[in-house]
Amino acid sequence: MFDDLLRYHNQPRQPEQMAPPISFPVLKGTVLTSQEEIREVADILHNIPQGTRFRVQFVKRGDGSIRFMECIKGVQFIGSSGQSTYHAGSRDLFPVFDIGTPDEGIEAGPRNVPLDSVLCIVVVNPHDGEESIHHHTSIHDNPLVVEYKSLLYAEAVVEQMRDHGWPEDQIARIVEFCHANAGIDLIPSLTGMLQSMMLGNRMGHL
Numbered sequence: 571m572f573d574d575l576l577r578y579h580n581q582p583r584q585p586e587q588m589a590p591p592i593s594f595p596v597l598k599g600t601v602l603t604s605q606e607e608i609r610e611v612a613d614i615l616h617n618i619p620q621g622t623r624f625r626v627q628f629v630k631r632g633d634g635s636i637r638f639m640e641c642i643k644g645v646q647f648i649g650s651s652g653q654s655t656y657h658a659g660s661r662d663l664f665p666v667f668d669i670g671t672p673d674e675g676i677e678a679g680p681r682n683v684p685l686d687s688v689l690c691i692v693v694v695n696p697h698d699g700e701e702s703i704h705h706h707t708s709i710h711d712n713p714l715v716v717e718y719k720s721l722l723y724a725e726a727v728v729e730q731m732r733d734h735g736w737p738e739d740q741i742a743r744i745v746e747f748c749h750a751n752a753g754i755d756l757i758p759s760l761t762g763m764l765q766s767m768m769l770g771n772r773m774g775h776l
Contacts, residue, residue, distance in 0.1 A: 589742035592725040593749065595714050597634040601687040608662055611688045614704050615664050618693055620644040623669070625694075629687035629715075636689070636718055639681065641666035662686050689715065717752040724748035724756055740767055 618624055625640050643666060663682040670678030690705040724744075731741050744763070751759060 587738060589728075589738045589745055592721050592728060592745060594635070594721055595717050597629045597636065597687075597714055597718060601629050601689070601712060601715065608685050611685050611691070612664065614691055615643070615683070615685075618643045622696070623694065625690075625692040626666075626683055626688060627690040628683055629689065631684050631687070636715075636722065639666070639683070640669045640671075641681065641683075642669065720752045720754070720756050721748060724752070724760070727760060743767075 621642060621644050623640065623642050625638065627636065627638050629635070630637050661682075662685040664685055665680065665682055668676070668679055668681040670676050690703065693702045693704075694700070695702070728741055728744060728748075731744065744760070747763060748756060748760075
């Protein structure tokens with residue numbers, strides 16, 4: 571989205587101290603607290619036909635980060651005895667086959683989706699390509715989730731700024747601004763701030 575706006579600074583520059591990275595809030599623990607909501611998520615996943623590809627977004631139990639996964643329904647965890655290693659449903663987990671994202675170093679393989687922290691499920695109809703999107707308003711109203719997703723967006727903007735050669739002190743200002751305003755819609759605010767900074771840079775070159 572900001573590619574054209576940031577391209578102005580695409581020029582070599584001297585190495586300098588790196589701006590601090592975007593710091594994310596920790597979302598450890600369950601996001602869904604209601605058993606009714608957990609059952610609703612489970613019903614959506616159970617109703618997906620076997621072998622269907624779908625996308626799911628959830629909070630990882632291990633480190634509290636948000637994970638995006640494209641997966642296939644219809645997988646079972648089998649131990650060396652030839653028997654299922656455990657009943658995933660008893661732990662509020664849903665077994666899937668993760669297609670993997672090689673660019674992020676994530677290999678394909680069997681995974682578990684935690685039912686108590688699913689943010690969004692997107693099922694694509696294989697016949698017409700139409701997407702069916704399921705999400706929970708209660709999750710998206712969670713202030714920590716709003717902040718995390720807003721900062722994910724901000725992190726992508728910072729990466730573009732660095733790719734296009736913006737000075738690290740200006741990137742640091744953007745990072746500071748994003749942390750201070752993570753609970754709001756950052757798109758219009760960041761657009762205005764970047765335009766103002768770019769104008770100031772151009773005036774300085776005159």
